[in-house]
Amino acid sequence: MGKVKSLSDLxxxxxxxxxxxxxxxxxxxxxxxxxxxxxxxxCSIASGAKETMDYIVNxxxxxxxxxVVTHTGCMGFCYAEPTIEVILPGEEPVIFGYVDTKKAQExxxxxxxxGELVDGIIPVTYETIDDHNKE
Amino acid sequence: xxxxxNQVLVCAGTGCRASQSENIVQNLIRSIDENGLEDEVQxxxxxxxxxxxxxxxxxxxxxxxxxxxxxxxxxxxxxxxxLVKGRKVDRLLYTDPETHKKITDSKHxxxxxxxxxxxxxxxGFVNPEDIDEYIAHDGYQALxxxxxxxxxxxxxxxxxxxxxxxxxxxxxxxxxxxxLTRKVEADQKYVVCNADEGDPGAFMDRSIxxxxxxxxxxxxxxxxxxxxxxxxxxxxxxxxxxxxERLKIAIDQAREYGLLGENIFGTDFSFDIELRYGxxxxxxxxxxxxxxxxxxxxxxxxVKPPFPSKSGYKGKPTNVNNVETYANVPVIILKGAxxxxxxxxxxSKGTKVFALAxxxxxxxxxxxxxxxTLREVIFDIGGGIKGGKKFKAVQTGGPSGGCLTEKHLDIPxxxxxxxxxxxxxxxxxxxxxxxxxxxxSVAKFxxxxxxxxxxxxxxxxxxxxxxxxxxxxxxxQGKGTEEDLFKLRNxxxxxxxTSLCGLGQTSPNPVLSTMENFYDEYLAHVKDHKCPSGQCxxxxxxxxxxxxxxxxxxxxxxxxxDAISGEKKMPHEIDQDVCIxxxxxMEKCKFGAIFIQ
Ligand SMILES: Cc1cc2nc3c(=O)[nH]c(=O)nc-3n(C[C@H](O)[C@H](O)[C@H](O)COP(=O)(O)O)c2cc1C
Ligand code: SF4
Numbered sequence: 001m002g003k004v005k006s007l008s009d010l011x012x013x014x015x016x017x018x019x020x021x022x023x024x025x026x027x028x029x030x031x032x033x034x035x036x037x038x039x040x041x042x043c044s045i046a047s048g049a050k051e052t053m054d055y056i057v058n059x060x061x062x063x064x065x066x067x068v069v070t071h072t073g074c075m076g077f078c079y080a081e082p083t084i085e086v087i088l089p090g091e092e093p094v095i096f097g098y099v100d101t102k103k104a105q106e107x108x109x110x111x112x113x114x115g116e117l118v119d120g121i122i123p124v125t126y127e128t129i130d131d132h133n134k135e
Numbered sequence: 136x137x138x139x140x141n142q143v144l145v146c147a148g149t150g151c152r153a154s155q156s157e158n159i160v161q162n163l164i165r166s167i168d169e170n171g172l173e174d175e176v177q178x179x180x181x182x183x184x185x186x187x188x189x190x191x192x193x194x195x196x197x198x199x200x201x202x203x204x205x206x207x208x209x210x211x212x213x214x215x216x217x218l219v220k221g222r223k224v225d226r227l228l229y230t231d232p233e234t235h236k237k238i239t240d241s242k243h244x245x246x247x248x249x250x251x252x253x254x255x256x257x258x259g260f261v262n263p264e265d266i267d268e269y270i271a272h273d274g275y276q277a278l279x280x281x282x283x284x285x286x287x288x289x290x291x292x293x294x295x296x297x298x299x300x301x302x303x304x305x306x307x308x309x310x311x312x313x314x315l316t317r318k319v320e321a322d323q324k325y326v327v328c329n330a331d332e333g334d335p336g337a338f339m340d341r342s343i344x345x346x347x348x349x350x351x352x353x354x355x356x357x358x359x360x361x362x363x364x365x366x367x368x369x370x371x372x373x374x375x376x377x378x379x380e381r382l383k384i385a386i387d388q389a390r391e392y393g394l395l396g397e398n399i400f401g402t403d404f405s406f407d408i409e410l411r412y413g414x415x416x417x418x419x420x421x422x423x424x425x426x427x428x429x430x431x432x433x434x435x436x437x438v439k440p441p442f443p444s445k446s447g448y449k450g451k452p453t454n455v456n457n458v459e460t461y462a463n464v465p466v467i468i469l470k471g472a473x474x475x476x477x478x479x480x481x482x483s484k485g486t487k488v489f490a491l492a493x494x495x496x497x498x499x500x501x502x503x504x505x506x507x508t509l510r511e512v513i514f515d516i517g518g519g520i521k522g523g524k525k526f527k528a529v530q531t532g533g534p535s536g537g538c539l540t541e542k543h544l545d546i547p548x549x550x551x552x553x554x555x556x557x558x559x560x561x562x563x564x565x566x567x568x569x570x571x572x573x574x575x576s577v578a579k580f581x582x583x584x585x586x587x588x589x590x591x592x593x594x595x596x597x598x599x600x601x602x603x604x605x606x607x608x609x610x611x612q613g614k615g616t617e618e619d620l621f622k623l624r625n626x627x628x629x630x631x632x633t634s635l636c637g638l639g640q641t642s643p644n645p646v647l648s649t650m651e652n653f654y655d656e657y658l659a660h661v662k663d664h665k666c667p668s669g670q671c672x673x674x675x676x677x678x679x680x681x682x683x684x685x686x687x688x689x690x691x692x693x694x695x696x697d698a699i700s701g702e703k704k705m706p707h708e709i710d711q712d713v714c715i716x717x718x719x720x721m722e723k724c725k726f727g728a729i730f731i732q
Contacts, residue, residue, distance in 0.1 A: 003393030007279035010270065017271040020171065039259055041345045042377050043338070073346015075259035076252075078499040080182055085259070097182050119143055123194070125185035125709040126250030126502065129466060132478075135223045 033066045034112055035087040040071035047081035048100060055101040056084070059108055067112070077122050086111060095122040138179040141218060142196040149496040150518045151190040155207055156180075159191055162210030170219055171511055183497050185516045201238070201247065201530065204551040220428035221432040224634050235429060239401030251478065253486050253704040254302075254501050258346030263381050266388040266606035269349040275394050277465035278353050280399045285362040287317060294464070296314040303420075303457030304535070304561050305330055306550040306638075309464075315444040317364040324364035326355050327443075328461060329425060330371040330378070333417035334533030335584060337564035339488040340458035342500050344371070344378035347462070348385035354461035356395065357468065359406040367408035370425050372415045378435030382410060390533035396628075398677045403663025409454070417534070417588035421636050422447075422455045424590065435590045457562070459488055479505035483549035487560065493529075493567035494521045506547040509539060513567055513687055521600045524569040528652070534581045534588075535641030537648030538574065540651075557648045559641070573651040573670035574661055579607040581645040590637060596639030599630040603646060615661040639669050676732045681706035683728035690720035690729065 005008050038044075053071060060067045064087040075083050078113055080097025086107065087093045096107055110116045145151075145160050184192050189203035195217055202213065202426050205227055205553030216222050228237040229247070252258075261268040267273070279291050310721050316324065328351055332340040337430040344351060355367040371379055386408055389395040397405045411429045415525040419434040428434035432447045438510040447453025463485060467475045476484050486692050489512065493532050494517035503512060509529060513519070520526050530539040537558035539546075546552050568577065584605045591597045606623055609615045627643030634640045650657055659665050666674040679690070679699075691699040691707060701707030709720070723730040 003391075004275070004279075005393070007276075007283040007400060010275055010279045010400070014270050014273070014276070017267045036264075037259075041342055042375075045377070065502060070262045071264075072261060073258035073263050074255075074257065074342040074500055074503075076500040077182070077497070079497045116139065117177060119147070119180040120182065121144065122182035123144070123184045125145075125183070125248055127248050127471065128250045128252055129256050131248075132251050 033068055034060075034089065035085075036060075036067060036069045037072045037085040037087075038069065038074045038075065039081065039083045039085075041074035041080050043074065044081045044083065049082040051101060052082045052084065052099050052104055055104050056108070059105065060112075063108065063113070065108070067114060076126070080122055083122065086113070088112065095124065096120050097122045104130075137309075140175040140176075143176060143178045143213075143353075144181045144194040144196060145178060146179035146182075146184050146190060146192040148518050149521075150183065152190060152305050153663050154191050155190040158207035159193065159205055159210055162207045163214060166211045166214035167218070168196060170214055171219060172214070175220055176214075178438055183233050183518045184247060184310045185249060185520050187515050189247070190378065192247075194229075197344050201229055203229045218349055221710075227529045227595035232367035237672070241683075242286060249507060249516055250502050251486055251504055252502050253466055253475075253478075254343060254459050254488050255346070255500070257350060258342060261347065262697055263346050263348055266349060266385065266392060266394075269347070273469060274349050274465075277352055277468040278356050278394070278665050279358060279400050281357060281468060282404055283363075283404045287363070290468065291317065293468060293472045297467045297475040298479070298482075299341070299460070299467060299475065300483065300550060302487065302562070303458055303626060304532070304559070309456065309460055310608065312444060312456070313361050313454060313611065315442070316364075316452050318443055318450040321363075321452050321513050323366070323449075323451050324362055325448045325451055326358045326362065326364045326367040327429075327448065327453055327455045328355055328367070328369040328427070329420060329422065329455055329457050330369055330375070331413050331420035331425060332372065332458075332562065333415070333420045334562050334587070335490045336490060337533060337562050338490045339500060339563050340611075341378050343458050343488075344375070345381055345461050348381045349389065350465060351382075351458055351461045352385055352389055354464035355408060356399065356406045357464055358454055358456070358461075360404055361454070364452075364454065365405050365407070367406065368429060368448065369408060370411045370413055370414045370419075379410065379412075386410075386712075393473040398711075416590070417584070418590045418636070418638050421638060424497075424636070425455070426453060433590075436638075438635065459563070478644050480547055480549045480552075482551055487563055489563045489565045491517050491565050491567070493518065493565075494524065494568045494569040496521055503548070505549045508545050508547055510544040511678075512548070512565070513544070514531045517567065518566070520569050522569075524571065526567070527570050527572055528568045528574065528577075528649075530558075530566045530568070530577070530581075530645070531564070532559040532641075532644070533560060533564045534584050535637065535644055536561045536653055537563075537644045538568075539576065539648075540652045543705060549715050557651060567578065567651075571668050571670065572654050573611075573668045574649040575607060575611055575666075576670050578646045578649045579604065579611060581608060582642070585638065589642075593635040593639065595630045595633040595635075596635070596642065599626055599634075600642055602626060602641070603630070603643060607646065608658070610660050611666070612673045613660070613664040613671070617658075617661055620650070620654075620657055620663060652715075676711055676716060677716065677718065677721060677729055677732050679709055679711055680730060683726050685728075687725070687727070689723050693719045693721065693723045 008114045082099045084099050085095045193202040195207045300306040301310040305371040363616045418424050419428045424434045426437040443453040486502050488502045586600050589596045627647045698710045
């Protein structure tokens, strides 16, 4: 992508990126893929987030599941690291805690493939800026 | 694609589990089976909802109904009413404390959320190594907006109106600081980001940099435009390799997009950012010491004034702000001063990020509106005290702060209330202590830290803190006197009054505040030579209960210093002068005959 030369450039870019990257705003589009975000801050890595991420990437590949796996920052649930967020097409994002490779396997098998929730969901305990605005 | 028609989420966080949430799960499953719904309804255990005071909590999906104070006996009614007949169980709904109305509709289910993520808005959402994701989440829009549409004065005005205050500890009004730097005439000015984060137990700045580095870059550029600086420096400790790595990637990407560098957004504003590494000295978080460290000099503070806004890096006007302070800026510009000022208390606006640690169940990074009480933070969001123990105190403000107790739990947290209660906001470390913690030892722990971290430039801090530490050590050894308590208080106040920088001026706070709130505990150490919480090793004795001892000799054999003697099949005894209090005997005794006094 070239240089941003003006505010309208940036706005255009934002629109493009929003529809291009599979983001939360796009929830509900059926052609979308499964998204997995792995929290990858210092505390997450210390609790094994890298192993979890590697495992998830491989396992999704092995099972030929079309998915994007990315890393992200601290979700705030340090007591439950490693934490991951899974967004199934058309569904609300779900955060899981204590995701070691065993839990990751269960999540892939039951939730991602079977659409069945598994124990260990972490409820989102905060409002986002957008939630707050709606009040 | 969800297989089940309904899901019942049951909180299995530590708090709710203690109040029988597992029984609720079992009863729900049984009831669902009895009603033949097992293929339609799934019961799922979840982590903490952060609303433990109202637990156990059960949430129905997909309609989002939230039930509070549920007991195992309520399970069958929830199934037969809510799931079978589709009627809400009124008596278990949450009552809004203000309107006294039951909350039934799913649109207003955010009420239990005590946190608002402003500074952390992108942490855990965007990929920190991809500028595109940041841009898709309104990134760099604030910078674009001010460069194209606003004068520096207008931006500063927004910040002043928003009420944003520095999150690095002091709480100085941010807009005012920017204005001060702006007003000084100079050929070169600097924007500095303080990412030293030296408080033991604090990790919010690290998390912001690791999770959302572009926010800080954008805010620094905004600051550059307002103050007239073309150069930014981030002072970060070398112990944060991941944050450094992500910052480097972010800076490269921003340069590539022309969001840093020459003629940003096609205007004549140019701005670039470089990193400077600290070696992890606490005192280098103090702004003057930080600046000297960046200049290649010893990391020692100098007297203020002159303030950095007048004479900072290389003698030029320099604006120093904390990471979290910067993280608030772009949102304030996009959402407006009024929006920000609507959150928080009268004199402290917005939110504060805390690193919640110590003896709480949900250790984590939290962001709450100013004015939230310590009780809500520790017992709702934090899920209460580990192992069901009793809350004793919470240390805010790190080594510069103080211990707050039970009586402070309902005070709304903001800069001024914390100071009035004998502590301070500090950078946002919050360490929770339970009944097992000895407050003299806690004070000693923090003093040990300051003695280690004092730069040594001025005598009160260098020598005084060492003496304070020695007195505390004597007390924990059981050799203290009441006179020592008097000395502690006296010396502490002298150090506060006469030290050169903020480190020394605040270092006695942990001692003074624990003495204020736990004087009895100090007295017990010096008068009765006892440590009420059994933490001070020198003050405890391992004792063999002669009635319970069968004389198996096992303890005598494991004792590494041969302090235990006794005939076979006869009660044994521990020689207190020899005992080193390692506890090996107590661990091995099969008859529970050894206890601590
Ligand atoms: C001993 C000492 C340590 C400090 N450590 C930090 C620190 O780690 N991070 C920080 O942002 N501010 C720290 N400060 C406060 C800074 O001196 C300065 O006030 C702050 O960076 C200003 O930014 P703000 O107005 O955005 O809070 C420290 C102050 C003292 C006296
Ligand atoms: S108060 Fe302590 S840290 Fe600060 S200048 Fe004096 S000796 Fe150094």
